[in-house]
Amino acid sequence: MTLTPTSLCSADGCCSGGEVIESLGPNCDSLRSRMALTQVSSNKCAGGFQKVFEHESVELKCKMKFAVYLPPKAETDKCPVLYWLSGLTCTEQNFITKAGSQLAAAEHGIIIVAPDTSPRGCGIEGEDESWDFGTGAGFYVDATQEPWKTNYRMYSYVTEELPKLINANFPTQPDRISISGHSMGGHGALICALKNPGRYKAVSAFAPICNPVQCPWGQKAFGGYLGSDRSTWEAYDATVLAAAYSGPQLDILIDQGRDDQFLSASQLLPDNLIAVCSEKKIPVVFRLQPGYDHSYFFIYSFMSDHIKHHAKYLNA
Amino acid sequence: MEANRGGRTFQRFSVDTNESLHFEPCEDTPSSPTGIEHDEDNVFMKEENESEMTSIRTRLQGKVAEMENFAGHLEEIFLTVEENFGRQEQHLEQHYNDVLQTLSQRHNERAAGLLEEKKSKMEALYNQLLSCGQALDASKELIETAQEIYRTPDKRVFLKTVIPIIKRIEMFAKEKVELTLSTKLEFETLPADLSDVKTMMDSINAIPAPSAPVINPQMSNSATQTSLRVCWSLFSDDTVEYYDLYYRPVLEDTPADGFCAPHVTTVKVKETHCTVTDLLPNAQYELWVTATNTTGISPAMIKQRECTSCPDAALIRWESGNTNPVDSYTVELSEMDTDGTQSTVTESIVAVPTCQCLIQLLSGRRYLISVRAVNVGGPSDKSDPVYISTSGTFFYFLEETAHPCLSISEDGFTIFYGDEELPISAMALDDSAFTRCVAILGDLIPVRARHYWEVEVDEGTEFRIGVAYEDTERSSYLGVNASSWCMRHILSSSRHKYEFLHNGWSPDLRITVHPVRIGVALDYERGTLSFFNVNLEQHLHTFQCHFRNYVQPCFSLDNPGSLTVHNAIEAPEYTFI
Numbered sequence: 001m002t003l004t005p006t007s008l009c010s011a012d013g014c015c016s017g018g019e020v021i022e023s024l025g026p027n028c029d030s031l032r033s034r035m036a037l038t039q040v041s042s043n044k045c046a047g048g049f050q051k052v053f054e055h056e057s058v059e060l061k062c063k064m065k066f067a068v069y070l071p072p073k074a075e076t077d078k079c080p081v082l083y084w085l086s087g088l089t090c091t092e093q094n095f096i097t098k099a100g101s102q103l104a105a106a107e108h109g110i111i112i113v114a115p116d117t118s119p120r121g122c123g124i125e126g127e128d129e130s131w132d133f134g135t136g137a138g139f140y141v142d143a144t145q146e147p148w149k150t151n152y153r154m155y156s157y158v159t160e161e162l163p164k165l166i167n168a169n170f171p172t173q174p175d176r177i178s179i180s181g182h183s184m185g186g187h188g189a190l191i192c193a194l195k196n197p198g199r200y201k202a203v204s205a206f207a208p209i210c211n212p213v214q215c216p217w218g219q220k221a222f223g224g225y226l227g228s229d230r231s232t233w234e235a236y237d238a239t240v241l242a243a244a245y246s247g248p249q250l251d252i253l254i255d256q257g258r259d260d261q262f263l264s265a266s267q268l269l270p271d272n273l274i275a276v277c278s279e280k281k282i283p284v285v286f287r288l289q290p291g292y293d294h295s296y297f298f299i300y301s302f303m304s305d306h307i308k309h310h311a312k313y314l315n316a
Numbered sequence: 317m318e319a320n321r322g323g324r325t326f327q328r329f330s331v332d333t334n335e336s337l338h339f340e341p342c343e344d345t346p347s348s349p350t351g352i353e354h355d356e357d358n359v360f361m362k363e364e365n366e367s368e369m370t371s372i373r374t375r376l377q378g379k380v381a382e383m384e385n386f387a388g389h390l391e392e393i394f395l396t397v398e399e400n401f402g403r404q405e406q407h408l409e410q411h412y413n414d415v416l417q418t419l420s421q422r423h424n425e426r427a428a429g430l431l432e433e434k435k436s437k438m439e440a441l442y443n444q445l446l447s448c449g450q451a452l453d454a455s456k457e458l459i460e461t462a463q464e465i466y467r468t469p470d471k472r473v474f475l476k477t478v479i480p481i482i483k484r485i486e487m488f489a490k491e492k493v494e495l496t497l498s499t500k501l502e503f504e505t506l507p508a509d510l511s512d513v514k515t516m517m518d519s520i521n522a523i524p525a526p527s528a529p530v531i532n533p534q535m536s537n538s539a540t541q542t543s544l545r546v547c548w549s550l551f552s553d554d555t556v557e558y559y560d561l562y563y564r565p566v567l568e569d570t571p572a573d574g575f576c577a578p579h580v581t582t583v584k585v586k587e588t589h590c591t592v593t594d595l596l597p598n599a600q601y602e603l604w605v606t607a608t609n610t611t612g613i614s615p616a617m618i619k620q621r622e623c624t625s626c627p628d629a630a631l632i633r634w635e636s637g638n639t640n641p642v643d644s645y646t647v648e649l650s651e652m653d654t655d656g657t658q659s660t661v662t663e664s665i666v667a668v669p670t671c672q673c674l675i676q677l678l679s680g681r682r683y684l685i686s687v688r689a690v691n692v693g694g695p696s697d698k699s700d701p702v703y704i705s706t707s708g709t710f711f712y713f714l715e716e717t718a719h720p721c722l723s724i725s726e727d728g729f730t731i732f733y734g735d736e737e738l739p740i741s742a743m744a745l746d747d748s749a750f751t752r753c754v755a756i757l758g759d760l761i762p763v764r765a766r767h768y769w770e771v772e773v774d775e776g777t778e779f780r781i782g783v784a785y786e787d788t789e790r791s792s793y794l795g796v797n798a799s800s801w802c803m804r805h806i807l808s809s810s811r812h813k814y815e816f817l818h819n820g821w822s823p824d825l826r827i828t829v830h831p832v833r834i835g836v837a838l839d840y841e842r843g844t845l846s847f848f849n850v851n852l853e854q855h856l857h858t859f860q861c862h863f864r865n866y867v868q869p870c871f872s873l874d875n876p877g878s879l880t881v882h883n884a885i886e887a888p889e890y891t892f893i
Contacts, residue, residue: 251854258824277828278812283852288824309855312890 035168040065046102047072052092055165059157060119061150066162067092068170069102073109080176080201080314081166082307083192084114085158085185088217089136092116098296104304108311113166115158117184119151133221139212140188141236143225152225155236159192159199178202178310182299183262184209184217190238190252190273197247202313204253204306206299207260210273211239217267239269242276252277252284253309255302257292385533392530407692415516422510433503440499458488529559529588529605541597547589548605556607559585563592566600613638615699616645616671616687621728623702624761625884626709627679631761632702633672634687642689647673648698652682666690674762679706709760709767710884714868717757717790719750722873730880731756733873753793755872757784758881762866764840768887769869770850771834773805777877780804780817783838783845783867794872796820801859802870803834803847816847816857827856836869837891846891853890 040052048071057064073079082105086095095101095114105112118138124147127134138154167174179200181189186208193203212218213233222233234240254270262268270286277284292298462481468474531548539545550556564580583590595601614637622633636642645668651659665673677683686701704710712728723732733754750756760767760783771781780794782802788794795802795817804815804822812830815822831849834856838845846858871879 249852251852253855274826274828281829283849283854284826284828285854285856286826286828288826290824308893312853312855312893316890 035165037165037169045069046106048074048102048106050096050102052096057119057157057161059153059161060122062119062122064116064119064157065092066113066115067096068114068166069096069105069112070170071106071109071111073106074111074171077109078171078173079109079111080173080178081111081113081163081170082310082314083158083162083177083179083189084112085140085179085181085188085192086114086117087181087183087185088117089131090117090185091136094296098300099303100300101303101307104307108307108315110307110311110314111166111170111172113162115162118154122151124148124151130220132217133224137184137221139184139218139221139225139236140191141222141225144232145225145227148225154188155192158188159196176201176314178314180204180206180306180310181208182206183268183294186254187212187218187238191236191241193250193252194238194241194245195235197245201316202310203250204255204309206254206302206306207256207263207268207294208238208254208270208273209268211237211269213237213240214272215267215269239272239276242273242280242282245280245282250282251309251313252282253306254284254286255298255306256286256288257294257298258288258290259292260294260298262294389530389533396528396530410692411516415513418513418516419510422508422513426508430503437499437501441497444498455488458485529607531603531605542595543591543593544595544601545589545591546603546605549588550607554607555609557609558607559588560606560608561585561590561592561603562605563601563603565596566602613640613642613689613691613693613696615696616642616689618685618687618699618702620702621712621715622759623704624709624711624759625677625704625706626761626763626765626767627706628765629674629676629761629763630683630685630704630706631672631674632685632687632704634699636671636689637699638689638691640691643691644668645671645673646688646690646695647675647685648688649675649677649683649685652684652703658684677704677706681706705884708884708886709769711759711761711769711869713881714748714757714759716746717748717750717755719754719756719872721754722756724756729882730878731871731873732878733876735876748790750790750872752791753780753872754874755780755794755870757786758869758871760866760868764866766840766887766892767838768885768891769836769881769883770885771836771871772880772882773832773834774877775830775832776807776875777879778805778807778874779877779879780870780872780874781834781836781879782817782847782870783836784870785865786868788870794870795822800870801845801861802872803857804874805830806874814856816859818859818861823857825857829854831856835888835891837887838867839892848891850888853888855890 037053037055040054042049042051044050048069050067050069052065052067054063054065056062071079084095084099084101086092092114101112117136118134120135124134126147131137138152140154140158141152142155143149143152163174163177166172177200179189179192180203181187183206186205187210189203189205190208190210193200209215209217212222213230218233218237222230222236226232226236254273256263256268256270260268263270274284274286276282287302289298289302292301458481462485465474465477465481468477529548529550531546535545546561548559561583562580563583583592592601592603616634617637618632618634624631632647634645644666647665647668648662649664650662653659665675675685683704683706684701685704686698688695688698690696713724713731715724718724718731721733723734724730725732758769771779773779780802782794782800784794784800784802788799789797794800795804795815796819798819801818802816804817806813806815812827814825814827816825827849829849829852831851831854833850835848835850836845837848840863843862844858844860847856848854849856869881871881873879
């Protein structure tokens with residue numbers, strides 16, 4: 001069943017996408033279908049609704065699911081949006097069932113959008129071979145190498161297609177968005193914020209991969225998606241991007257479990273990012289949390305601090 | 317009409333005034349020598365008599381008026397005497413009540429003391445009795461045992477057992493029995509300290525405030541076109557230092573709004589009369605007199621540097637300013653409008669027993685607050701006011717808590733830790749001063765609400781800032797114990813390190829941009845203490861703690877440098893999300 005956009009929005013017609021389509025004439029039908037969403041599930045949660053939708057993605061050229069949490073405030077007012085990027089092997093489900101974000105989102109009146117971590121079912125050879133490359137490991141880049149470059153365009157999906165889709169279908173304040181994520185998603189959040197100065201009102205991360213060009217995960221993924229020319233990798237490395245950043249002031253909150261096995265395996269490398277940010281005077285508060293690991297138990301423990309951090313800027 | 321009063325003279329009514337009312341004896345009018353009226357014939361005589369009668373009548377009318385005045389005067393005196401009596405009686409009663417109360421209290425204390433002494437003596441004696449009894453029993457037992465053995469028929473058994481017994485008896489005999497009493501039988505009588513009762517008794521005879529003087533009615537011919545002679549009197553044994561004479565013209569048309577009251581002129585006078593000059597001719601004037609002596613009290617003095625405030629309240633502290641005892645204080649406050657003018661409405665809080673008062677106020681306003689001391693002589697003049705603004709929280713440092721190496725700026729908001737070595741003599745200070753940590757506390761108002769202040773530091777300053785309980789150990793470092801919470805900055809080889817210390821523990825944090833202006837937000841209800849980089853509006857850390865008591869802001873410098881406190885700032889929105 002396809003739900004038309006109007007049934008999901010408030011009466012004053014926030015479906016700017018729909019209105020734009022009307023004026024486009026003959027192409028409007030196909031465009032409208034591209035903006036169309038299919039609701040997969042809906043559960044009442046913390047006074048609002050945790051929903052999952054599916055759509056045909058233009059960038060990724062496949063069906064994609066994403067989760068949306070609508071706080072109680074969304075019934076009457078437009079709300080700011082927090083984009084959450086999950087880590088390796090995750091789908092849109094992990095965050096909404098394990099992170100405990102809904103209560104804080106409801107309290108602060110924030111919509112949280114959580115996409116999947118890669119295109120799925122594209123039938124690319126080798127996509128399911130490793131858990132840290134291919135399916136579930138999009139690394140939020142736009143691939144330039146075959147056979148990945150047609151579908152693996154997560155960077156554009158997250159920064160372009162998804163926000164347009166969200167703004168067309170939900171009661172949002174389009175200029176009030178922020179971004180966060182965990183591990184590979186933390187890397188995604190940092191690079192999106194650094195590559196789009198002024199676009200995101202706030203950014204935070206849990207155990208992010210801070211310097212992918214220097215760690216095994218990053219080298220494997222970038223090598224596969226971007227080729228062997230390392231200079232092309234730097235455009236997607238938070239530490240490198242921070243060193244060259246110029247734009248409106250950021251305020252980055254990072255939580256890292258001290259007992260995180262990937263920290264000790266030198267996959268995350270937060271010290272490199274901190275050193276660069278200290279040098280470049282980019283405000284970061286980095287908290288090393290004793291006893292915590294890499295799991296969603298760790299994320300759950302500090303999620304409300306992060307949402308408060310985002311709310312400060314989104315609701316200002 | 318003839319006035320015949322017989323031949324009596326009138327009593328003279330003199331009441332110790334400067335200008336007594338005189339009554340001269342009335343002259344008898346001589347009766348007609350012939351006794352026969354010859355009206356028609358003696359026209360001139362009749363006219364003469366008539367004129368005489370008129371003059372007599374006029375004089376009599378004058379006298380009547382004078383008498384009426386005098387009667388009124390007497391009434392006033394009567395009332396004054398009543399009043400004086402009433403006051404004296406009340407005064408006396410109160411004073412004697414106080415003395416009696418104190419004496420009765422003393423008696424109770426002494427009686428309780430005696431009872432205690434008796435109890436302890438009895439206990440000691442009883443214990444002695446017990447031990448004597450025990451000794452007695454032991455001896456008896458020993459004797460019986462000896463006797464039994466002595467009676468043993470079997471000589472061999474006797475020989476075996478007799479030696480130890482003999483030994484025991486020998487030992488026992490050697491023991492000296494304590495036969496002296498353990499306590500004295502007499503009770504100690506301490507000399508009674510009734511010096512304060514004596515002071516109270518003496519003060520009963522203190523000089524009461526003088527009663528109001530009474531102005532004499534205006535004498536005829538005592539005024540000229542532009543001057544006036546006023547006299548008054550005091551009808552009691554009052555001691556007076558000086559009089560104040562006030563006068564103002566009585567206007568024909570009183571203005572509708574009553575605001576343009578004519579100017580009141582005051583003259584200080586030592587005598588009981590005064591000639592007032594520079595008056596307007598053909599005008600009416602209103603005059604009154606007050607008498608003043610030393611029984612009144614001086615106004616209190618507000619201690620500016622010990623007043624603190626927050627959006628909902630202010631704490632005002634003052635010095636009594638009097639050597640005589642003060643009964644209570646009255647605090648007066650009036651709000652100031654946005655243009656700086658003082659509101660005409662003054663609120664007061666009366667019967668404040670001590671030299672401080674916590675007043676509830678409305679936030680975001682400005683107030684002028686002053687204090688009066690009150691005793692039996694009435695309230696004093698208003699003290700110099702203190703200006704309180706209820707925007708944000710405001711406080712000064714508690715100077716007596718400062719470590720000897722700290723000095724405070726003139727304005728009271730910056731502390732300096734100097735490089736110089738201090739002499740040992742400077743080290744031995746207040747009990748409340750910090751001795752190891754170069755620290756100082758702030759004087760935060762004791763109100764369980766939200767408070768916010770900012771601290772400005774230099775790049776290289778190593779500091780600790782936060783809050784601590786008032787009784788936090790002065791020989792310990794801030795954050796090391798459970799009674800203080802602070803943010804600590806350490807500079808090691810140009811690398812900035814930060815700790816958020818409580819009970820010696822800190823989370824592990826990295827902060828990339830060094831804060832030079834730190835916002836501190838305290839929320840008693842939520843139990844949080846948060847720190848912010850004010851310039852970036854960046855949240856640094858929040859302690860979650862339950863404050864069982866009031867806390868004071870605390871500041872310390874771990875290396876020579878300075879820091880400045882900025883307060884009375886309205887907390888930014890993001891500080892209390």
